[in-house]
Amino acid sequence: MHTPTRTRTHDVASSPTPGTVAVALTINGVRHALTLEPWTSLLDLLRERFQLTGTKKGCDHGQCGACTVLVDGVRINACLALAVAHDGAAIMTVEGLAQGETLHPVQQAFIDHDAFQCGYCTPGQICSAVGLLAEDHAHCRDDVREQMSGNLCRCGAYVNITNAVEAVRLAQTDKEDEEDKEDKEDEGDEKDKEDQEDAP
Numbered sequence: 464m465h466t467p468t469r470t471r472t473h474d475v476a477s478s479p480t481p482g483t484v485a486v487a488l489t490i491n492g493v494r495h496a497l498t499l500e501p502w503t504s505l506l507d508l509l510r511e512r513f514q515l516t517g518t519k520k521g522c523d524h525g526q527c528g529a530c531t532v533l534v535d536g537v538r539i540n541a542c543l544a545l546a547v548a549h550d551g552a553a554i555m556t557v558e559g560l561a562q563g564e565t566l567h568p569v570q571q572a573f574i575d576h577d578a579f580q581c582g583y584c585t586p587g588q589i590c591s592a593v594g595l596l597a598e599d600h601a602h603c604r605d606d607v608r609e610q611m612s613g614n615l616c617r618c619g620a621y622v623n624i625t626n627a628v629e630a631v632r633l634a635q636t637d638k639e640d641e642e643d644k645e646d647k648e649d650e651g652d653e654k655d656k657e658d659q660e661d662a663p
């Protein structure tokens with residue numbers, strides 16, 4: 464589904480023409496200075512100016528989550544965001560998640576758990592899941608379902624999407640528990656050492 468773009472963008476920041484605004488955005492780790500018409504949505508900017516078409520335009524009205532991206536690590540619907548309102552922000556799209564050839568754990572989990580069919584909603588689902596895991600508000604599978612409910616999937620792949628996100632959440636929780644255990648062991652070793660040094 465494609466909704467015609469509402470605007471156009473310019474990439475010369477030094478001399479904004481009347482009616483345009485100079486902004487700087489870091490997109491997938493690269494800083495860009497550009498001038499924009501103030502009504503340019505972040506979604507149109509990403510897709511039309513930067514050809515980052517992984518971010519999808521589903522409803523263009525904040526209803527489906529297909530356009531989800533991360534702004535300073537927080538998931539938002541890019542169709543509802545004015546790009547000029549995020550001057551100075553760091554934007555992450557699905558194209559920026561992998562480290563070279565290594566997929567982000569959430570991307571890998573979507574493959575491992577067969578969490579997509581047509582794939583149209585998938586970039587938004589993945590960005591939303593990355594944001595959700597960073598929020599640290601999901602503590603069980605039901606939390607994951609609830610907190611991913613803003614991302615619709617017309618193919619109905621919800622069970623496998625939840626499986627994928629829950630698998631990453633559990634792996635993250637195990638890792639944190641292991642790190643806590645190691646910290647406590649280190650503290651215990653340090654205390655034993657101090658006790659031995661203080662002993663007469």
Ligand code: FES
Pocket residue numbers: 519520521522523524525526527528529530531540541542543
């Ligand atoms: S395209 Fe933004 S929520 Fe649907």
Ligand code: FES
Pocket residue numbers: 578579580581582583584585615616617618619620
């Ligand atoms: S996989 Fe087709 S819309 Fe979600």
